Amino acid sequence: MIPATTPLVGFSGKIIWPLGQRSLLVKIGDEEHSTSAWMNFMVVRSPSPYNGIIGRPRVRRIQAVQSTTHGMLKFPVAGGTVTLRSSMIIPLECTMVSGPGVPQPLINQVAEEKIQVAIHPEYPEQTVAIGSTLTEKGRRELCSLLKRNLDIFAWKPADMTGVPRHIAEHMLNIHEGCLPVRQKKRGQAPERNKAIYKEVEKLVDADIMKEVHYHSWLSNPVMVKKITVAEECAWILKT
Incomplete structure (x- = not known):
């Protein structure tokens, strides 16, 4: 894995520092019709419903045309055009x-x-x-x-x-030398305090x-x- 020095910014504005980047040969399609392209992936330690996200530059590389309205992706292959259909969940998230x-x-x-x-x-x-x-x-x-x-x-x-630490481990996404953050303690409503203590x-x-x-x-x-x-x-x- 190659080191990455550029941070990623999410929709919420949160900054995530990648662990590195890796080029992989990606095959899209089925056993009969498919296309392949080398794609560069940024590896991050962050929760996500997706295992991998392909950006617009790589979509252009395989000459794909996508429609979030119809939940479809089309791209040319040898001998014709392949059409991939997604579930209704993906268009909803995009919308x-x-x-x-x-x-x-x-x-x-x-x-x-x-x-x-x-x-x-x-x-x-x-x-x-x-x-x-x-x-x-x-x-x-x-x-x-x-x-x-x-x-x-x-x-x-x-x-x-x-659970062994090599399987699951929580880490704070901070830079070495940064001072600890101490927020001002806020009180909670009685019913919320009761629920917090219970958990x-x-x-x-x-x-x-x-x-x-x-x-x-x-x-x-x-x-x-x-x-x-x-x-x-x-x-x-x-x-």
């Missing part, structure tokens, strides 16, 4: 980035693409999302497979202990968190209510 005018029928279609299924009898409130395009037989087989492997999922905070106790009991008496950093907690995808889309429309 939400460009503006708030997302029609309600489109949101309903996206919400219908996922089915919430409870697979653990002891945790019925915790569900997994399964695509609604699966057949009834495929849905039963997938649920059966998940139920046979319940031990690989984390159902409570105590299940997440003992903190779960993490402390599971040895995920520990109490620090002389900390150099201070960041106030920000409480966010858990909502469904449909509720989130509706909230975006209102704002």
Whole structure:
């Protein structure tokens, strides 16, 4: 991996310093018709719903034409043109980035693409999302497979202990020599304080968190209510 010295700026204005960059030969299409091109990827340590994002320069390189309205991508190959179709989720995300005018029928279609299924009898409130395009037989087989492997999922905070650092490790995205940031402590409403203490106790009991008496950093907690995808889309429309 080649070092990268240029920072990346997200939609929220957050600056992310890449771990490096790597050129990979990317093949797009199917087994019968495809095209290949060398593409330069910036590797970042940041949560994302995508494994990789192809920028406009690389889209031009494969001579592709995309339509967010129809959720389609076309590009020439030897012997014709290949057409790729996406799900309704991708156009919705692109539309939400460009503006708030997302029609309600489109949101309903996206919400219908996922089915919430409870697979653990002891945790019925915790569900997994399964695509609604699966057949009834495929849905039963997938649920059966998940139920046979319940031990690989984390159902409570105590299940997440003992993860090796080479698998998962949290790091602060700061430069060496920067002074610690200490925010002014803000109070919380009584009902929020109760919820915060309840969640903190779960993490402390599971040895995920520990109490620090002389900390150099201070960041106030920000409480966010858990909502469904449909509720989130509706909230975006209102704002």
